[in-house]
Amino acid sequence: MSRSVISLNPTLLDLRNQGFELEVREGYLVVHSIPYLNAQGEVKLGTFCCPLDLVSPEVVAAPATHVIHFIGEYPHKHNGEKIAAIEYQAGPLPLTQTLTANFAFSNKPQGTNGFTSFYDKVWHYTRILWNEARAAAADVTPLTYKVVEAESPDSAFQYEDTASARYGTTALNGIxxxxxxxxxxxxxxxxxxxxxxxxxxxxxxxxxxxxxxxxxxxxxxxxxxxxxxxxxxxxxxxxxxxxxxxxxxxxxxxxxxxxxxxxxxxxxxxxxxxxxxxxxxxxxxxxxxxxxxxxxxxxxxxxxxxxxxxxxxxxxxxxxxxxxxxxxxxxxxxxxxxxxxxxxxxxxxxxxxxxxxxxxxxxxxxxxxxxxxxxxxxxxxxxxxxxxxxxxxxxx
The missing domain is CATH 3.40.50.720 (NAD(P)-binding Rossmann-like Domain)
Incomplete structure (x- = not known):
């Protein structure tokens, strides 16, 4: 299911074709292998998660929120300071049965009220973290071209449940x-x-x-x-x-x-x-x-x-x-x-x-x-x- 949703939506397909490791899991767009620096200046790989807003199984809507969730340590600059411009909420933040975020980040492009596409949203946050990581390791990249298989092919539904992800009730559905x-x-x-x-x-x-x-x-x-x-x-x-x-x-x-x-x-x-x-x-x-x-x-x-x-x-x-x-x-x-x-x-x-x-x-x-x-x-x-x-x- 994950790969079909990505393939049917140009805004997601462009991200995958550029090399991002994408997955759609339990109504969330999951982006793996995002390079960042931890507090010790070490290059680490984190994961972005954001509710996937679909008009239908084949049409992606604009993101309903500019906030994005992150699995990993808190990202830092190459000079050792925290990236304070994205700081919003610390976890653990349960999203689904299989996804628990460590942080939520909030940062809008200047002069806007949010993002017009998931393509822009993923690239915006990726650049903030990746730019600092490249200062420490020039060859590190989020563009791995690795295809991630769906981890929940046995979903009860014929298409993705994006409503639960959008309103933050996916983890409860495990009941x-x-x-x-x-x-x-x-x-x-x-x-x-x-x-x-x-x-x-x-x-x-x-x-x-x-x-x-x-x-x-x-x-x-x-x-x-x-x-x-x-x-x-x-x-x-x-x-x-x-x-x-x-x-x-x-x-x-x-x-x-x-x-x-x-x-x-x-x-x-x-x-x-x-x-x-x-x-x-x-x-x-x-x-x-x-x-x-x-x-x-x-x-x-x-x-x-x-x-x-x-x-x-x-x-x-x-x-x-x-x-x-x-x-x-x-x-x-x-x-x-x-x-x-x-x-x-x-x-x-x-x-x-x-x-x-x-x-x-x-x-x-x-x-x-x-x-x-x-x-x-x-x-x-x-x-x-x-x-x-x-x-x-x-x-x-």
């Missing part, structure tokens, strides 16, 4: 990379769960649902379902699996409902998002996974009609952990109720599905440690009438 996720039910809520989970670097996402994609599903699904897709009578898992496979790898459709025959497959997952509206399926899953290590994140929506013919919706998220499952049967009905019929009839409630899914994904991410979690709740319910989320039961 997800080994996780295997199952989503049971690809109705309105389950499809929105997939939409959010697909944008994280989890190892695998498995989809369980036997139902076909039908016209009423289109009014609750993320994105826009085409008439052709409805006419084709795809199953939900095949449709959404194919749709999101354009974005990421390792999405596995299972065109089956969860039954007594296959429910034990769910024991192999780290997290199971339960987005079903059938009480008997819910009961089966909780009974069979009761002694497992699986974390279950259960979603649910209720809709009632007021006397004024308005709707009141509730979106519930319940988390069930090993050793913390007793609250489930107090908070979740294991039977199909009358209000479910109204929920099915009220098609214009995609926002309820979406917010139910996002609350579930937030619960997962807070439990993982991606987001700080002070509430530590096991159950949360949002009511549209008051626009409030009420938490109940807490982790010890």
């Amino acid at each position: 997800f990379t080994s996780q295997r996720i199952a989503i049971v039910g690809l109705g309105g809520t389950g499809a929105y769960v997939l939409d959010a989970v697909a944008k994280t670097p989890v190892a695998e996402i498995h989809l369980y649902d036997l139902d076909k994609l039908q016209q009423h599903n289109a009014f609750r699904a993320p994105g826009a379902v085409s008439r052709e897709a409805l006419d084709a009578q795809y199953t939900k898992v095949d449709y959404f699996g194919h749709l999101y496979s354009a974005f990421r790898k390792h999405i596995v459709p299972h065109c089956i409902n969860v039954t007594e025959v296959n429910v034990d497959e769910l024991r192999d997952f780290d997290y199971v998002f339960l987005c079903v509206d059938k009480g008997d399926v819910r009961r089966l899953i909780y009974d069979r996974l009761a002694d497992s290590k699986v974390v279950i994140i259960d979603t649910g929506i209720d809709v009632i009609r007021t006397e004024d013919n308005q709707l009141i919706g509730t979106a519930r998220v319940t988390m069930s952990l090993p050793g913390q499952r007793d609250h489930v049967f107090e908070r979740i009905s294991m039977a199909d109720g009358n209000r479910e019929a109204l929920y099915k009839a009220a098609v214009q409630i995609a926002e309820l599905n979406a917010i139910n899914a996002q609350l579930a994904v937030l619960r997962w991410k807070r439990h993982c440690g991606f987001y700080y979690d002070s509430a530590r709740e096991l159950n949360a319910t949002l009511t549209t009438a008051s626009n409030k989320v009420v938490n109940s039961e807490q982790l010890p």
Whole structure:
């Protein structure tokens, strides 16, 4: 992946053709073998790292920041003084799972607000360090013409995740990379769960649902379902699996409902998002996974009609952990109720599905440690009438 991004972008290709050792790793442009002098006047080789801003996989944008990160000792002048003009921040500064910078440098070209290209940015900082190193060793050069292979060819995504690098969350993404996720039910809520989970670097996402994609599903699904897709009578898992496979790898459709025959497959997952509206399926899953290590994140929506013919919706998220499952049967009905019929009839409630899914994904991410979690709740319910989320039961 690294070499293809470089080859497709002239501003990066020019740097590589001039001899720079370039790599694109986890959304960062990494430039190796930058000569500099340390405090003892010794010539060393450092590494520049900067978030790679891409408009698309084939178009590089201008750098969003003039700051650049550096792996190495602090650079000095040939007279022994620190290069104070670039001093900005000292580390360690974790950037990704495999990149930790020692320093961040800040230095803009005179009379500008920043850099118009990565070509200019890399050369600007290179000259500052290289000029001092050449004063001590005339033959030292950053232009080695060495090609650096990508170190993360098994990325979960079909193209580079530059958003995480740009906003400094790449290192946190390591929380997800080994996780295997199952989503049971690809109705309105389950499809929105997939939409959010697909944008994280989890190892695998498995989809369980036997139902076909039908016209009423289109009014609750993320994105826009085409008439052709409805006419084709795809199953939900095949449709959404194919749709999101354009974005990421390792999405596995299972065109089956969860039954007594296959429910034990769910024991192999780290997290199971339960987005079903059938009480008997819910009961089966909780009974069979009761002694497992699986974390279950259960979603649910209720809709009632007021006397004024308005709707009141509730979106519930319940988390069930090993050793913390007793609250489930107090908070979740294991039977199909009358209000479910109204929920099915009220098609214009995609926002309820979406917010139910996002609350579930937030619960997962807070439990993982991606987001700080002070509430530590096991159950949360949002009511549209008051626009409030009420938490109940807490982790010890």
